Amino acid sequence: MNKGLSQSPSSRAGRVNTFADFGTDSKSSKQTLWDAISYQSSARSALQLALKNPVHAYLLLGPRGVGKEEIAKIFAVSLLCESDGCATCENCTLGLKGKHPDLVVVERIGNAISVGQAREVSAFSMGHPRIARKLVVVLTDFELVDEAAPALLKTVEEPPGETVFIILAEAVTPKLVTIASRCVEIRFNRLSNEEIITLLESEGIDGEKARRAVSVSQGRIDFAKRAIEDEAFVRLFELFRSAPLEVRSNGSSITSYSRRLIDSIDQALEGLVSKQEEEVKNNDELAKIGHSQVSKSDITQRHKREQRRERTELLQSGLASMAGYYGELLAQNVDSIDTGGTRAKIIDAVRAVELIDATTSFLDRNPNEAMLIEALLTRLSGLYT
Numbered sequence: 256m257n258k259g260l261s262q263s264p265s266s267r268a269g270r271v272n273t274f275a276d277f278g279t280d281s282k283s284s285k286q287t288l289w290d291a292i293s294y295q296s297s298a299r300s301a302l303q304l305a306l307k308n309p310v311h312a313y314l315l316l317g318p319r320g321v322g323k324e325e326i327a328k329i330f331a332v333s334l335l336c337e338s339d340g341c342a343t344c345e346n347c348t349l350g351l352k353g354k355h356p357d358l359v360v361v362e363r364i365g366n367a368i369s370v371g372q373a374r375e376v377s378a379f380s381m382g383h384p385r386i387a388r389k390l391v392v393v394l395t396d397f398e399l400v401d402e403a404a405p406a407l408l409k410t411v412e413e414p415p416g417e418t419v420f421i422i423l424a425e426a427v428t429p430k431l432v433t434i435a436s437r438c439v440e441i442r443f444n445r446l447s448n449e450e451i452i453t454l455l456e457s458e459g460i461d462g463e464k465a466r467r468a469v470s471v472s473q474g475r476i477d478f479a480k481r482a483i484e485d486e487a488f489v490r491l492f493e494l495f496r497s498a499p500l501e502v503r504s505n506g507s508s509i510t511s512y513s514r515r516l517i518d519s520i521d522q523a524l525e526g527l528v529s530k531q532e533e534e535v536k537n538n539d540e541l542a543k544i545g546h547s548q549v550s551k552s553d554i555t556q557r558h559k560r561e562q563r564r565e566r567t568e569l570l571q572s573g574l575a576s577m578a579g580y581y582g583e584l585l586a587q588n589v590d591s592i593d594t595g596g597t598r599a600k601i602i603d604a605v606r607a608v609e610l611i612d613a614t615t616s617f618l619d620r621n622p623n624e625a626m627l628i629e630a631l632l633t634r635l636s637g638l639y640t
Contacts, residue, residue: 286342287339287340287341287342288329288332288333288340288341288342288347288351289303289329289333289340291329292322292325292326292329293450293453293454293457294322294446294450294451294453294454294476295321295322295323295326295443295444295446297442298315298323298326298441298442298443299326301441302326302330302441303333303339305330305439306330306333306334306339306340307339309334309389309419310419310439311411311413311414311416311418311419311420311437312411312414312419312420312421312422312437312438312439313330313419313420313421313422313438313439313440313441314397314422314424314427314434314435314438314439314440314441315327315421315422315423315424315441315443316424316425316426316427316435316440316441316442316443317425317442317443317444318425318443318445318474318475319425319475319477320475320476320477320478321443321444321445321446321474321475321476322443322446322476323423323443324395324423326443327393327421327423328351328393330421331350331358331391331393331421332346332347332350332351332355332358333347334387334388334389334391334419335347335350335355335357335358335387335388335389335391336350336387336388337388345386346386346387355386355387356385356386357384357385357386357387357389357390357391358387358390358391358392358393359376359379359391359392359393360393360395361376361392361393361394361395362395362396370406373406373407373410374406376392376394376407376410377406377407377410379392380392380410380414380415380418380420381414381415381418382415383415383417384417388417389417389418389419390415390417390418390419391418391419391421392418392419392420392421393420393421393422393423394407394420394421394422394423395423396423396424397422397423397424397431397434398424398425398426398427398428398431399428404430404431404433404434407434408433408434408437411434411437411438412434412437420438422434422438444474445473445474445475446472446474446475446476447474448469448472451465451468451469451472451474451476451479452465452466452469454476454479455468455469455479455480455483460483464483465479467482467489468480468482468483471488471489471492471493471576473572473575473576478572485523485526487519487522487523487525487526488523490519490522490523491516491519491520491522491523491569491572491573492572492573492576494515494516494519494573495516495519495573495574495576495577496576496577496579496580497580498512498516498577498632498635499577499580499581499607499632499635499636500580502632502635502636503635503636503638509629509632509633509636510629512632513625513628513629513632514625516573516628517624517625517628519573520566520569520570520573520624523569524562524565524566524569527561527562527565528562531558531561531562534554534558535551535554535555535558538551538554539551563621567618567619570615570618570624571615571618574611574614574615575615577611578607578608578611578612581604581605581607581608581611582604582608584600584601584604585601585604585605603638604638606638607635607638610631610634610635611631614627614628614630614631
């Protein structure tokens, strides 16, 4: 294997990584790897069927946090296994531990997978499996692919017969279109409340906690699990959902409530910041003994990007929770549309959702968050609802 393709967990921010720290924990007492997955039945079935005669590339498409990363991990390890994911053989054991020589996971260092990483991937994919039946390459966050797209296109299009690419993306962007056309597309959707509750209860979460968690999950497993442990995360959703009623009916100051919403995001970010501080500390200790392969500058820049992404996602999710308030108003009043007051409520609820959607669309432009939220609440406070 070429230098740089296999790294220890301590150098996770490096160039191309194994499955260590990728996806969620796959520990299971079930008979096969696939028995641990009780959700995304359509995607799961399609990938299990693909194991019988795998093609060169698969595009796993859908939002984060809905099981896409976990199923990608199981699919990748199953491709190595002679029994399609038995969970007990050497290939499965090494794959799950992130120590298999025929499996690599490529994670972006900067804003996207780099040209240098793409060249390493191409070189690796041209080899032959050492101990497994396939070479497997997993490319993450591929909706962000930029200059590396042309460098990867030919490799993904015409890899050796023993190499399989698994590409994860949230959406097909313009630069991903050509590569996507060379892949078998597997769609992942947000999960139903029932699926998430079943999953949580199977992991020992009691029914009441599971139901509270699912109320803020927005169809995402990771949100539901975070809600179990992180009260600040749940509070964020509660504050956003309560915002329309607070600023209109309860007389709360729009400026002060906007500040509360921004503060709730700051508090929900504290867990990520703590983990990042711990990573910096560990890297500093490794650097002292000459074992760190990552510069402090690279870590700092990556942490800034992670915080920006997390912050934007929390804002988007909070606004989605606010839109849910108006969605319920619509559902409650749709059967009484013939009355004048009800008709006005329905019209204004639709307007409110449109305003929230427009505000959400501005988040990619790195706006002043407090001003953006305050402007939204001002407009919402003038509506009939």
